[in-house]
Amino acid sequence: MPVDCAFEIAIERVSILDEHGVFDESLGQGLISDDDVEKLYRHMSMCRHFDEIAFKLQRSGRMGTYPENRGQEATSLGAAYALEDKDWMVTCYRENAGLFWRGVDPEKILLHWMGDERGNNIPVRATPLAIPIGTQMLHAVGLGWASKYRGEDGIACTFFGDGATSEGDFHEAMNFAANLDLPVVFVCQNNSWAISTPTAINCSAPTLAQRGLAYGMHCVQVDGNDLFAMVKVIRDAASRARTESRPTFIEAITYRLGDHTTADDARRYREQDVVDEWAAKDPMIRLRKWLEQRDLWDEGREQALRTENEIYVKDVVERAEGIEPPTTDDMFTWMYSETPPVLDLQRRTLRTSSLGQGIDGSGS
Ligand SMILES: Cc1ncc(C[n+]2csc(CCOP(=O)(O)OP(=O)(O)O)c2C)c(N)n1
Ligand SMILES: [Mg+2]
Structure with missing residues (x-):
């Protein structure tokens, strides 16, 4: 046959807990213990409050700039939960939930955005926030390579946006990781926008996930607002990295509910009804539904948690603002x-x- 199929493949899309609170038992059963789901929900809630306060600090002139994380918490939190302490988390700037779960003191993140370098002094295996788009993917490849060279079994998991996949750094990092068999997990947070550039302009292919195919990498798409699905795909990818020293490319579909940063006004380029649709797919809402369906949560606990969050975040702010000037x-x-x-x-x-x-x- 003169014309044959050279290559054919399908990319899986993983979803376990959907926006209506419907849970796929076959994939989700036993993935996270009930106690841990509650802890993760509490953590997400604290991060949401932190986000709100950080935004207000900027608006009242007490912080330089700030990128709201609202709506995207499940991606990095699912990863941080699934990774081990010996692994590296190599982030950009919208992964507070994962970093705090890892043990990064929220005070550090405030200091960072207040322009204080001490915010970048991180005592756990997480790198300082990367503001130049794309650089951190190469750092992750270096960390994964170092781990392999030393015969250790720590891996590197890196986070970046949809826009970052159009940077040269992304392609260099993917090429290196795939061709040198490195233990790296690439997590693309496709939140529909690179500031005011929609993903459709930035990529003509139907998925971003397939960008990894060109490098011979395992690729998967996941509902990035579904904490359970994130934990599953990261565990699978981490296991592939640890046991086969092979990288994975994960496209996590999520949405930035706030502006790009406090220097942006997203109303100028996106429709409110689309934002409202995504607000209903908020990762916190469905997690709360999951807990309520199992009688593990109620309004009383929610109120108590709000008070706890307020006390906790107030202390974080006081510490950040009270630090001796450099x-x-x-x-x-x-x-x-x-x-x-x-x-x-x-x-x-x-x-x-x-x-x-x-x-x-x-x-x-
Ligand atoms: C190398 C570089 N070019 C441009 C910028 C300006 N910039 C900051 S964020 C951003 C968009 C990034 O979009 P995306 O990768 O989708 O990340 P998101 O903020 O949506 O998570 C740009 C162009 C930058 N920080 N670094
Ligand atoms: Mg984006």
Whole structure:
């Protein structure tokens, strides 16, 4: 036959708990214990409150800028729950829920957005937030490669947006990870928008997931607002990475319910009725339904949780705002383990001269 099929494949889409609270027992039974579902719901709720307060801090001039996480909590939280402490979480900037679950102090995230470098000093296996779109995917590949080279079984799981899949860094990272058999999980959070650019303009293919096919990678699409489905696909991908040292590309379908950041006004480019449709698919609403259906949650507990969240987040804000201001020395102290003489000279000059003056006193 002169014309034959060279390659044919289907991409699976995984969903376990849908927006109406309907739960697929065959996939979801025993995936997360009842106790843990409650803990995860409580955590998501705290993150939602944190998000609201962080937004208000920016609006009242107490923080530089802030990207709301609202609506996207399940993607990174599902991953953080499924990963192990020895694994790396390599994020961009909308993964508070996963980072806090990992043990990153929420105070660090506030400090980061307040422009304080101490917010990037993270004591667990998570990297500082990546603002340049795409860079973190390459960092994850490096971390996965290092783990393989050292014979360790930690893996790297990286997060990025739909827009990031059009960056060269994405393709370089995918190519490296696939061809060198690296233990990396790529999680694309397709939230429909890259600021004001809709996903359809950024990708002409029907799914983003299939971008991974070109690299010979296992690809899957998942309901990113479904915590159960996220846990399942991340566990599968982590196991593939750990036992076969093969990467996976996950396209998590979610939606950014807020503006891109506090510097954006999404009303200028998207319709409110679409936002309302997605608001009904909120990951928290369906998780609460799941708990209520099993008599594990009620309005009384919800009220008590709100009060707990308020007390907790108030303390986080007080700690972030109460921290002693950094000194100008810090930018030299933490740059190199041994400060080179030329920087040491700059450090000493900075202490004794006005900020605008050059180190030779010329003012240039
Ligand atoms: C290299 C680079 N180019 C441009 C920007 C400006 N920028 C910030 S966020 C963004 C859109 C990112 O969209 P997406 O990857 O879908 O992430 P989302 O914010 O939707 O999660 C752009 C273009 C940047 N931060 N870095
Ligand atoms: Mg996006």
